[in-house]
Amino acid sequence: MGSGLLYGVKRVSTPKVPTSERLWQLFVIYLPYLWLLLFFLVPFLIIFKISFSDPVIGQPPFTPLFDSSESSFIHVTLDNYRFLFEDNLYWLSYLKSAKIAAISTFWCLLIGYPMAYGIARAKPVQRNILLMLVILPFWTSFLLRVYAWMGMLSTHGLINTALLASGLIEQPLKMLYSDTAVYLGIIYSYLPFMILPLYASLERLDNSMREAASDLGASPYRVFTDVTLPLSLPGVIAGCLLVFIPAMGEYVIPALLGGLDSLMIGRQLFNEFYSNRDWPVATAVATILLIILLVPIMLLQRYQIAQEDGP
Amino acid sequence: MKQRSYFVTTAMFFGYAFLYVPIAVLVIYSFNDSSIPTVWNGFSLRWYSALFENEQIINAALLSLKIALISATLATFLGTLAGLALTQTNTFKGRLLFTGLIAAPLVMPEVITGLSLLLVFISSEQLIGWPDSRGTLTIIIAHITFSMAFVAIIIQSRLATLDKSLIEAATDLGAHPFRVTLDITLPLIAPAMLAAWLLAFTLSLDDLVIASFVSGPGSSTLPMVIFSKVRLGVTPDVNALATIIITIVGLGVVISGWVMYRQEQRTIRRVQQP
Known part of the structure; x- marks a missing residue:
């Protein structure tokens, strides 16, 4: 997209990136990333998981997919x-x-x-x-x-x-x-x-x-x-x-x-x-x-x- | 500019009429002095006074405002970071997934987002005991999640068209990326951030489906209260409420549109007179 020069210019000539710059970059990328993983991707995996489990009467009304008490690991x-x-x-x-x-x-x-x-x-x-x-x-x-x-x-x-x-x-x-x-x-x-x-x-x-x-x-x-x-x-x-x-x-x-x-x-x-x-x-x-x-x-x-x- | 054809002009007239007649009718009937909401019976403000005496609606409106303020602010923070991250060419681990995760909430049907968020809250309650109940907090988390995607897209497109010479100059002079972002990038994208905040705020105020899924007993947002009232039919106090909301939003959009137009004109003048 041609907009990558935001931080990159200096780095091309100096391959060693100071730790504090690296930390800031990690913060910019991984804080929103982590949020979306936790509250957008994981929820979909849970939907997928529950769609393969049995309904039961109770709270919550489904059997756990990973149940350590059962002999078969995945139900x-x-x-x-x-x-x-x-x-x-x-x-x-x-x-x-x-x-x-x-x-x-x-x-x-x-x-x-x-x-x-x-x-x-x-x-x-x-x-x-x-x-x-x-x-x-x-x-x-x-x-x-x-x-x-x-x-x-x-x-x-x-x-x-x-x-x-x-x-x-x-x-x-x-x-x-x-x-x-x-x-x-x-x-x-x-x-x-x-x-x-x-x-x-x-x-x-x-x-x-x-x-x-x-x-x-x-x-x-x-x-x-x-x-x-x-x-x-x-x-x-x-x-x-x-x-x-x-x-x-x-x-x-x-x-x-x-x-x-x-x-x-x-x-x-x-x-x-x-x-x-x-x-x-x-x-x-x-x-x-x-x-x-x-x-x-x-x-x-x-x-x-x-x-x-x-x- | 070429003259518009009659066909296009007619189509535009009917198109705008289609967009605005229902809203106009809604507003007119909020001043109707009749308990049958669709039969005109003279001018009255009785539904407005009824509205201000309705504690359920007032409380729901206050709760919605609180949720919208908090979630819009945090969504703007996270979404701006995401927008900054997306405009870096430095590839990082999982960039493709990140791009997908930003774009997906924009088009995901609300029923699916709502259901999936509810299930994640229930599962995490089972696993680690948090959140111990559903309500304001879970609605805020849900609203941050879907509105930060909108914020990220707005910020990203603003950053893409930004004049990068200042940022490059600062970087070349050895400024720390954090300082560059704080002192140069953020002031440059501040108007876009404000627009993004307003959008996040509106999206949060407007959301019914996702809030209905993740809310718990005792925390009904304004759309939830309106929905439970109108599913039984038309009620005039909702017309009054709608008129108030439409007036506030309309004024807000017109004023911000005017301010942006003025700014644009100033920029054009500045470019024309070096």
Whole structure:
């Protein structure tokens, strides 16, 4: 990344590093490292561990994986995973989460692309204000933004009142506690995550290429499909992943806006953990969700690095 | 600048309307004098006074502020160190894992982070008897963990675009890296650190899912209280609370945006007049 000269310059010529410099460097690196190992990596290993243990009634409700009192040192069971594969409920939840996340991502792209494009083409002063207006909802509470939709979609909410007044419908529509509400909530909440990376790649886009294409007689449509869109593809991919990944594991939106049958896996995990108190199954659900998301997460990291290294 | 097409202008209009109409409706109905929260019945401030008499909400808000202050400060400290570490070319043991560990909390679904942190607290309680109960402390640790990643990314990108001549000069003159960091690097990245602190603070105030997992009895944060109220339906005092929060955040963002814009203009002027 070309920013390594921060401390390195002196050291190139003097191979012997004084102890105090070495200590400071160790402190800078290993204090945050240790924290993340303890509270981010180790927790995942524990999730993984518990997903292979038996549920028991007690506190905590799982059998220890390493139990010195047993003759076999490691006690492993695949029952939790077998249970997940055999019960349709979980399969359907994963599929439905993926479907809801994918369709919402598509809508975010559809709404977000023209917006990001417009912001990137605006005059600098306007651009700052327009960008701030995209970021502003992101700083206000996520929960309250989801709650705002409860008011919009309820039987006597704004949308029903408007539709009734216009005479388009005679009975209020039941929109709250449905899949439509979940879609709306996700699109609304994650739209800024789509617009910001799109804007970043569109803003960097070299205008001369578009002008060249246009001067050579390409129609505005051709300029867009052959120049603008391909060049903004890293932003499109980053934006889509930034929406898809958290939407897939979303809990709050289906819990507040979805119906009782809204089977998203994040909600399923929460229920398994709190209502059924079956921790081993809950951790198995989490492990599989993580495995599903591993590819998108790694893709995202690749594209973010590619964006940072770009011009 | 090229003229925007009608399509883009229309799309932007509807896009911004989509972002702001629900918030506007939420705010308007907080002044509604009716206990049916979605039927307009005249202007009133009754939900605001009801809010200030609600001890549960006041206590939860104070707890959330306390957690956000402590966790944002510590996350800024750890995240800045991580950002400094990431910008060093000197490879160190486990650099790849470190980079992964910094980036992962940014995209990890909250249910997984929350569940895994809860399990680590329970396991460590079993093993070494710490933490002996779950509550404020465990929420703070959880919030530091996910917000330090955001801090590290902000600091890292600021350091990447930094003019390094001052740092190099100081290093060449034999200054200790600690002094270089304290006297030169930190003042240069101070605005980024403030932005990172604000983000960490907001993330902590806003978090519901992770706090719900790692919290214990008696320590309900503001989002937890709001969530338990609104899962049963719309309640106007939450609208009032939302209006207060949106006003504070809105003012904060507008003011800091304006300050940054002014600074930018000053820098541009300085560059233009040598």
